[in-house]
Amino acid sequence: MTLPLSGVRITEMGQLIAIPHAIKLLSDMGAEVVRIESCGRLENYRASSFYENSVDGAFWNRCANFYEQNRNKLGVTLDLSLPAGRQVLGDLVAVSDVFAENFTPRVVRNFRLTYEDLRKIRPDIIMVSSTGYGQTGPWAELGAIGYATEAASGLAYMTGYEDGPPVVPEIPYADYVAAEHTVFAIMAALTHRARTGKGQRIDVSQTETVSSTIPEALLDYTVNGRVQPRRGNADSTMAPHGNYRCSGRDKWIAIAVATDAQWRSLCAVLNQPAWAEDARFADTLSRWRHSRDLDAFVDDATRPWDHIKLMHALQAKGVPAGAVLNGKELLADAHLRDRGFFETMAHHSSTQMPPLPYPSRPWRFSKTPGVARTPAPTMGEHNRLVLSGMLGRTEREIESLEQDGVIGYAPVRHSAPSVVSLEAQKSLGRILDYDADFRQGVLP
Amino acid sequence: MPESALDGVKVLDLTHHVAGPYCTKLLADFGADVVKIERPLTGDPARRMAPFYHDEPDLEKSLLFAYLNTSKQSVTLNLKSEDGRGILLQLAHEADILVENFSPRVMPSLGLSYQQLEKANPELVAVSISNFGQSGPYRDFLATDLIEYALGGLSYIFGSNDRAPLKHALRQAQFKAGTNAASAALIGLYARNGGGEGQHIDVSIQECMASCLRDTTSLYTYTGAIRRRQPAFSGDIPRSPTKTRDGYIVPVSFGDEDWEASAELLQAPELLQPQFATPELRRQNASELDEVTRAAFERQDSSDLFRSAHERRGFIYGVVHSPQDLVESPQYQARSYFVDIEHPAMGAVKSPGAPFAMSGTPWSARSPAPTLGQHNREILCDRLGYPAAQLPRMRASGVI
Structure with a gap:
């Protein structure tokens, strides 16, 4: 069976995550995607998170974030400040079903890529714009990234330790929430x-x-006038409910007890018969009332484990529990491996990178599984393929685009970004540790 | 009434709680015809989840349920009864999409495995949402949002490195799975409408989490390093929410070259002292820097700082909004984000509205969440042709 979205063509002018991740999920499922980038303005994901933490050579083709977001896409470079560059983009739009971008409205206007502009080229185009705060309203022109939008959405306000400020995770989480909704929006528009x-x-x-995913809190305010406080991992009914220390450096287990039966099983597995007799912990409500004492007890009891x-001992007795996995442990997780969640991708030979495993996608189709076919493009990798094969430009026309700097194969300016050594990152506490022999472990 | 994107798409909704209902809400609010099957008498357990309208616990007053089930029709059906299963298969026969989020053993135990559904309707796009997917060693593990954050890899990189890993407030993992399942359903439908077959789509909440961690696993495969929660003092302007005079701001800037501009923006010449002159020195004097920076932020008002940051190149600051701030936000007001939804038991409820805007086929909560079994007659009699006289018997025998 062909892939579900074969025959759908998308032109993407994306950066970072919000649009590139969304369009990657569609390219995984068979959409043909042409991704436009600039040689003049190197995107941040071509200038960070380098293979072997090294910026030697063509570092822009060795960046983890770029490979994460852009597999199965064709890569074309274009200088959109030049009329010839805008002409190529217009020609691409003319043969595309969807145009997707996540720049500020100013950039889109400057390059004459508004919906009104595109409709003249392709009347039935689906244009998707993803910005921090939307295309209308007083904040329409403001730039944003995930940490800022997570803050603005209302989610961050309620998240954090009970005695501390709001907290956001180490990755721009809100960009993914936006991307996931964008996939749905594009599919709804294509269906229509x-x-x-x-x-x-x-x-x-x-x-x-993101605000659309926190209705409990928003409605509790609009209807009951209540604003939920930050309370760490504590739950509004379950106790114990938290991450507890285990043996080893920075090892934790998540435990969530909802019922008396689960509580008795927890006491049995942790070998704490006295807890089961303790009146403070006799039922759900009293456990919740004494959750602070309970957390300290559980934290002591899990420590040798x-x-x-x-996790296996508790789950075997019906207690919801999960090991808190770090990046290395995720790659080794027995369940994710069994399901083939990580997909190995070879890289362009010029990068000198070995094949590496990447996270796949949040769904599995029984008859038309998506597949990681090609790695993210090296810079300008598909200029010729797209210009000649898709747009019918002659060899001579392509050469003149190259000579005029409309298309290219490397950043115009490329002073190497600075990197902090892994040893320094470790001593600063920015990473837990690093394995010098990681290469053997990750090869398929 | 403007047309909707999913007009004519028929969805049979066997979901409960949060993840599945958010999936079918997205489909319903963009025009799909969604028939929600609920257990007779008690209904979807989300009907008993807080918060409640004016704190009055009642099957028709859960605000979470009301949000998650707009634009749907409710039919009660006992799937364990032979009649109930028969009615369900009739509905499956004419549906385009079926969504369920039981634990993986339940559907087969009801005689509703994918193979059995496929027999009733080979064109059906069946979507299953579960904690760990339909296969694998953790298939039958129990989980809540907390467990999904742990095994999905997000908790480990969330919080302070000298404290326990965190999760987001509320139920992000469930909503994430619901969103992905809705996308997957439409991808499956698009393929089928284009001449393909129906199929079974398996959405694992753990994989929903593990597929949105940016380069967390790649950091290991690329360098051998293990990302973790950050230290309190990073040797840079923090990127996390930072206290100002009147709230919290998220100070995102781009790279080392902005140092002088940061000092100017924060009106903090003390950041230009020699001990902070280079990134290397700033890392060495991280704790002193942290003190100076925090003091500088606390001298500023959030909205002034937000505005002046956006007037400069290289700064993309964010502001932390409380629910109250959001309702009062000129941006949200200008975009009419909150909408009043008229509910039979609660009256007008100011609710979160469109998750995104579509110019040709706008979002619309066409009807409030249904009361339990509200549409039994419409669906059973008008659609499936059961005589109205049979309803009392079905009710008495517990089928509906």
Whole structure:
């Protein structure tokens, strides 16, 4: 069976995560994606997170984040400040079903890529714009990234230790929430177009997508006037409910006890018969009332355990529990491996990178599984393929685009970014540790 | 009434709690015809989840349930009864999409495995959402949002490195799975409408989490390093929410070259002292830097700082909003994000509205969340053709 989205063509002018991740999920499922980038303005994900933490040579083709977000896409470089560059982009739009971008509205206007502009080229185009705060309203022109939109959405306000400030995770989480909603929006628009022949304009406010996933808190305010406090990992009914220390450096287990039966099983597995008799912990409500004492007890009792062994021991007795996995442990997780969650991808020979495993996607189709076919493009890798094969430009025309700097194969300016050594990162506490012999462990 | 993107798409909704209902809410609010099957008498357990309207616990007053089930029709059905299963298969026969989020053993035990559904309707796109997917050694593990954060890899990189790993407030893992499942359902439908077959789609909440960690596993495969929660003193302007005079701001800037501009923005000449002159020195004097920076932030008002940051190149500051701030936000007001939804038991409820805007086929909560079994007659009699006289018997025998 062909892939579900074969025949759908998308032109992407994305950066970082919000649009590139969304379009990657569609390219995984068979959409043909042409991704436009600039040689003049190197995107941040071509200038960070380097293979072997090294910026030697063509570092822009050796960046983890770029490979994460852009597999299965064709890469074309274009200087959109030049009329010839805009002409190529216009020609791509003319043969595309979807145009997706996540720049500020100013950039889109400057390059004459507004929906009105594109509709003249392709009347049934579906144009998707994803910005921090949406295309309208007083904040429409403001730039944003995930940490800022997570803050603005209302989610961060309620998240954090009970005695501390709001907290956001180490990755720009909100960009993913926005990307996931964007996939749905594009599919809804494609479904509609298949039925009616009509395109349309999709306006994604990254902040609003996140607000749409915290209705309990927003409605508790609009209806009851209540604002939930930050309370760490504590739950509104379950106790114990938290991450508890295990043996080894920075090892933890998550335990969530909802019922009396689960509580008795927890006491049995941790070998604490006295807890089961303790009146403070007799039922759900009293455990919740004494959750602070309870957390301290549990934290002591889990400490000698290996976090993964304890997870299995608790789950075997019906207690919801999960080891807190770090990046290395995720790659080794027995369940994810069994399901083939990580997919190995070879890289362009010029990068001198070996094949490496990458996270795949949040769904599995029984008859048309998506597949990691090609790695993210090296810079300008598909200039010729797309210009000649898709747009019918002659060899001579392509050469003149190269000579005029409309297309290229490397950044115009490329002073290497600075990197902090792994040893320094370790001593600063920015990473837990690093394995010098990691190469053997990760090869397929 | 403007047309909707998913007009004519028929969804049979066997979901409960949060993840599945968010999936079918997205489909319903963009126009799909969603029939929600609920257990007779008690219904979806989310009907008993807080918060409640004016704190009055009632099957029709859960605000979470009300949000998650707009634009749907409710039919009660006992799937363990032969009649109930028969009605369900009739509905599956004419549906385009079926969504369920039981634990993986339940559907087969009801005689509703994918193979059995496929027999009733080979064109059906069946979506299963579960904690760990339909296969693998953790398939039957129990989980809550907390457990998914742990095994999905997000907790480990969330919080301070001298304290326990954190999770987000509320139920992000469930909503994430619901969103992905809705996308997957439409991808499956698109393929089928284009001449393909129906199929079974398996959405694992753990994998939903593990596929949105940016380069967390790649940091290991690329360098051997293990990302973790950050130290309190990083030797740079923090990127996390930082206290100001009147709230919290998220100071995102781009790289080392902005140091002087940061000092100017924060009106903090003390950041230009020699001990902070280079990134190397700033890392060496991280704790002193932290003290100076925090003091500088606490001298500023969030909104002034936010505005002046955005007037400069290289700064993308964010502001932390409380729910109250959001309701009062000129940005949200200008975009009419909150909408009043009229509910039979609660009256007008100011609710979160469109998750994104579509110009041609706008979002719309076409009807409030249904009361339990509200549409039994419409679906059983008008759609499936059961005589109305049979309803009392079905009710008495516990089928509906």
